[in-house]
Amino acid sequence: MNLHEYQGKEILASFGVRIQRGLVAHNAKEAVDAAKQLTAETGTGWHVIKAQVHAGGRGKGGGVKLAKNLKEVEELAGQIIGMNLVTPQTSAEGKRVHKVLVAEDVYYPGDSETNEFYMSVLLNRGTGRNMIMYSTEGGMDIEEVAEKTPHLIFTEEIDPATGLLPFQARKIAFNLGLSGTAFKEMTKFVTNLYKAYVESDSNMFEINPVLKTSDDKIMAVDAKVSIDDNALYRRKAYAEMRDLREENPIEVEAREVGLNYVDLDGNVGCMVNGAGLAMATMDLIKMAGGEPANFLDVGGTADAKRVEEAFRIILKDPAVKAILINIFGGIVRCDRVAQGVVDAYKNMGDAINVPIIVRLQGTNAELAKEIIDNSGLAVHSAVQFQEAADKVKEVLS
Amino acid sequence: MSVLVNKNSKIIVQGFTGSEGTFHAEQMIEYGTNIVGGVTPGKGGQEHLGKPVFNTVEEAVEKVGADTSIIFVPPAFAADAIMEAASAGIKVIITITEGIPVADMVKAANYVKDRDCRLVGPNCPGVITPEEAKVGIMPGFVFKKGNVGIVSKSGTLTYEAADQVVRQGLGITTAIGIGGDPIIGTTTKEAVELLINDPETECVVMIGEIGGQLEADAAKWYKASGSKKPVVGFIAGETAPAGRTMGHAGAIVGGSDDTAQAKKKIMREHGIHVVDSPAEIGKKVKEVMG
Numbered sequence: 001m002n003l004h005e006y007q008g009k010e011i012l013a014s015f016g017v018r019i020q021r022g023l024v025a026h027n028a029k030e031a032v033d034a035a036k037q038l039t040a041e042t043g044t045g046w047h048v049i050k051a052q053v054h055a056g057g058r059g060k061g062g063g064v065k066l067a068k069n070l071k072e073v074e075e076l077a078g079q080i081i082g083m084n085l086v087t088p089q090t091s092a093e094g095k096r097v098h099k100v101l102v103a104e105d106v107y108y109p110g111d112s113e114t115n116e117f118y119m120s121v122l123l124n125r126g127t128g129r130n131m132i133m134y135s136t137e138g139g140m141d142i143e144e145v146a147e148k149t150p151h152l153i154f155t156e157e158i159d160p161a162t163g164l165l166p167f168q169a170r171k172i173a174f175n176l177g178l179s180g181t182a183f184k185e186m187t188k189f190v191t192n193l194y195k196a197y198v199e200s201d202s203n204m205f206e207i208n209p210v211l212k213t214s215d216d217k218i219m220a221v222d223a224k225v226s227i228d229d230n231a232l233y234r235r236k237a238y239a240e241m242r243d244l245r246e247e248n249p250i251e252v253e254a255r256e257v258g259l260n261y262v263d264l265d266g267n268v269g270c271m272v273n274g275a276g277l278a279m280a281t282m283d284l285i286k287m288a289g290g291e292p293a294n295f296l297d298v299g300g301t302a303d304a305k306r307v308e309e310a311f312r313i314i315l316k317d318p319a320v321k322a323i324l325i326n327i328f329g330g331i332v333r334c335d336r337v338a339q340g341v342v343d344a345y346k347n348m349g350d351a352i353n354v355p356i357i358v359r360l361q362g363t364n365a366e367l368a369k370e371i372i373d374n375s376g377l378a379v380h381s382a383v384q385f386q387e388a389a390d391k392v393k394e395v396l397s
Numbered sequence: 398m399s400v401l402v403n404k405n406s407k408i409i410v411q412g413f414t415g416s417e418g419t420f421h422a423e424q425m426i427e428y429g430t431n432i433v434g435g436v437t438p439g440k441g442g443q444e445h446l447g448k449p450v451f452n453t454v455e456e457a458v459e460k461v462g463a464d465t466s467i468i469f470v471p472p473a474f475a476a477d478a479i480m481e482a483a484s485a486g487i488k489v490i491i492t493i494t495e496g497i498p499v500a501d502m503v504k505a506a507n508y509v510k511d512r513d514c515r516l517v518g519p520n521c522p523g524v525i526t527p528e529e530a531k532v533g534i535m536p537g538f539v540f541k542k543g544n545v546g547i548v549s550k551s552g553t554l555t556y557e558a559a560d561q562v563v564r565q566g567l568g569i570t571t572a573i574g575i576g577g578d579p580i581i582g583t584t585t586k587e588a589v590e591l592l593i594n595d596p597e598t599e600c601v602v603m604i605g606e607i608g609g610q611l612e613a614d615a616a617k618w619y620k621a622s623g624s625k626k627p628v629v630g631f632i633a634g635e636t637a638p639a640g641r642t643m644g645h646a647g648a649i650v651g652g653s654d655d656t657a658q659a660k661k662k663i664m665r666e667h668g669i670h671v672v673d674s675p676a677e678i679g680k681k682v683k684e685v686m687g
Contacts, residue, residue, distance in 0.1 A: 089640075123499060125609050125647070128506040128580045143652075160507040203499050230472060230646070231498035260644050264636075275577060275644025276551020276606055279633035280675035283657075286636045287674055295637070297644045328553040328560075330536030331424070361560065363536060385557065385676035 008225030015196035022103030031077030044104035057087035110214025138209035201231035266291025269314035308344035329362035338368035359388035412469035476501035492518035516582025522552035522574035543568015546592030549604035561679025577645025607634035616667035
């Protein structure tokens, strides 16, 4: 589950990680009030107005702006709230901005130069351990750093039995070229950051940039935080941070009825049991000349109710021109699924206005085909995987 | 021969008396699997499905000589169940449970690593050696006995592959469902290695999906091994967009090297017979086995 920058920073701060401070505003007036309050609390003169959407590259799309006085705060907040922010990570339509973070200016002049670093905490799938990835090249696209100057990216792997050890935190601070106060600040920053990662059940932290200020403080200026969905049951406070407006509405609805659905751009909807088979079915649709409109795993119990819910979800996408149902019946018997399809079809009446191809294989597959073929419904049936592909090709042409 | 499980395996079910555990234990017993008992803390001393229930895995090892365990314990307690099995001396721990928090699996995988045991899964369909032992949730009738080994991250796609192989008049030595989570006990490489080293297995089917490096590691190992046994490969998710998780928590394209295209290229370069269509797995196996 992805969080907004302000929510991620809230979590970091609760574990003692120093952050660039800020307040959330939903309109221009709130932004001005927030700016005033922030100046009173932090002494900041300028303010940064940052769009709060679940997408990276916000600055590139004009979603992060510096305001040098309250009039500019009002203007810029007014412009950003309500805009459709287009970034390299959003679709062409962009993402609607509902709120901004009014943040303190942390690039103030002082005794030393400011310096930006990159830091993330994530799972190394190869070793099954968490690692801290960091670089002296902060504030820019890390993929680009990895490509052009891979020697400037460092990793530190953490032994689950001991957690992050003090020497590891020191090594990170040394590798980032720090000394004195900034060095001490960095070891504390890293230690608390890792603690926050583990204790919040996160599966990704990306802090870009981590800033060394001109007075040698180390702080998170941005925060991309993602919490492990499997652990939300024991992190209720974080679970409540979910912002459904940031998610695809059809996917939200599917999740509510217990279906695993991902919206895609194609024209052939599919309903499959099992994630791997669902992906393979999407691939087969493409090979048959179509484009998958979705990923949908109906899971182990494909009865009439679930099939009907799945139909309704798939048909919400107006681009769908055909639906392929691919069920490998193991414990679920195919004849039950077939009856489910027939019942759902009858219940929904005219709501189903695209051709349906049903491929049922496994337990009682032949009986299932008979049920479909004798139903009198406009449903194409298949038993073999290839047959299903051929039928998709047929209905698309 | 076969790998991981056979007719002599002494199998216990952790989470035996729960609804999932009960349902699948019944199916496994019906298949002829040697289930010697089960574990449900607090229900020790009872009998369930005609088998003894124990409070701890340790007790099951002592009293009935259990050496293999299948876990149906709910996600919040599953990592603990894995570590309990490893601590008690169980040699093969097959974890079916889906949805275990990643942080719990980091701990469990680390715990298991230094002990003399093998973890399969979690979030997997289990392992089947046809006509000997079904230690999982797969439909047993699909898997006929033969000489083809199967390794797969996905449940229903394993059944699909087995079905296609059987339709070609061939059969299965052992099918291993390794699971689709970011952290799993037995990797693709380890499972392929087990099957390549099994004298009865003449061909291996390796089914992967987008995300991670497991298939690339397996392909590199295979070429370096110099094995003459053919391997047929398929990677699901060619059409999946980057950055979106496709059902399995591990199935997400993170970079340019874990897309379906990149994986298939590496597999081909390392001597694996890759099919682009999931409908052609069986046909390809028949072809390479001559």
